[in-house]
Amino acid sequence: MPKNYINKNFWRSKTVLITGINGFIGGNLAKYLLSLGAKVSGISNSEVKNRYLVYENISNKIQLSKVDLKCFKDVSKYVSKNKIDICIHLAAQVDVNVAKKDPFETFESNIRGTYNLLEALRKKGTVKSIIIASSDKAYGEYPLSKLPYKEDYDLKPLYPYDVSKACGDMIAKSFSSNLFKLPIIITRFANIYGPGQLNFTALIPDCILSINKYRKFIPRGDGSNKRDFLYVKDVCYLYTCLSYNLYKNKNYTGEVFNAGTTHGYTVDEIIRELCKQTSNVKLYDEIKKKYKNKKLSGEIKHQFMNYKKLNKYFGWKPTYSIEDGLNETIAWYKKFLKKHSYKEFLK
Ligand SMILES: NC(=O)c1ccc[n+]([C@@H]2O[C@H](COP(=O)([O-])OP(=O)(O)OC[C@H]3O[C@@H](n4cnc5c(N)ncnc54)[C@H](O)[C@@H]3O)[C@@H](O)[C@H]2O)c1
Secondary structure: OOOOOOOHHHHHOOEEEEEOOOOHHHHHHHHHHHHOOOEEEEEEOOOOOOHHHHHOOOHHHOEEEEOOOOOHHHHHHHHHHOOOOEEEEOOOOOOHHHHHHOHHHHHHHHHHHHHHHHHHHHHHOOOOEEEEEOOHHHHOOOOHHHOOOOOOOOOOOOOHHHHHHHHHHHHHHHHHOOOOOOOEEEEEEOEEEOOOOOOOOOHHHHHHHHHOOOOOOOOOOOOOOEEOEEEHHHHHHHHHHHHHHHHHOHHHOOOEEEEOOOOOEEHHHHHHHHHHHOOOHHHHHHHHHHOOOOOOOOOOOEOOOOOHHHHHHHOOOOOOOHHHHHHHHHHHHHHHHHHOOHHHHOO
């Protein structure tokens, strides 16, 4: 199927608002959309963590505003004053450990933040394409025999981050209903990894730190839980594809799309691959010893996704294998950590 969304004539005349632009996915997406000629603006509640944008030389090419989505007055003012053709809503409190310790901020940002934004966009009334980043976590726990998840599965999350994403997801569904008809697509993607992920509590960046001898890796579980991993470049193509298609065709309003690679990798397999690619057998043996008696609590045991619906609608499929994605990721961190200390990014 032709990649009609990689259309510079289309993107050159569009202003895209990315919420959470100085986060991991937001930064990568901003870079990709700029390369297609789009005008990119972004909001975030934090000014300090925009080092990825600076590092990649794109911070001066985007219009970045400090807006906390928890404050309706500020969101509303920003949305009404600025040109927005397409909005990709990524901003969220995403740290699962923070959510476990202090659920309040997670609920505030991820639930209130979502309805504040959607209400402001509803009042503006001119935005033609809105993508809401939900997550595979919104489904909650399903037995291994029911995986990969299907888009019509009930959302039955239990843990705070998972609940916050499911609430945002359902709120988005309501704004897309025939009552309000806001042009919205909801995405439920698997774990995402790649350059610019500066949340060093996430598995891959955390493990890369220990490979580079910055700190010791402490596994959260016994390595047996399964996760699916999408490379961030594939995710950027996908957001571009979805926002383009919704802009062109309102019939996609209210659709939900899962994305993953169809493979559930155990945490142990990911660690082993990272150690293998960096010729670090000794470290892998050390980490394996630490799995003993570790129990993962407050997190879903197994998750993986497929891309059947996406492929049927748009011909999309991931282009990176886990080996290639990890290879690029390791190389990026190696360079980045020569310029920046990971400690700058710890909360
Ligand atoms: N990274 C993954 O593996 C993954 C997988 C599936 C879905 N998602 C979803 O994708 C989105 C982006 O994830 P990410 O990994 O880039 O996260 P990130 O933490 O790197 O970026 C999130 C951004 O949101 C901003 N933000 C948080 N609260 C805010 C608020 N109240 N007001 C304004 N800005 C606020 C943060 O400052 C940050 O810039 C999230 O919605 C997440 O749930 C991520």
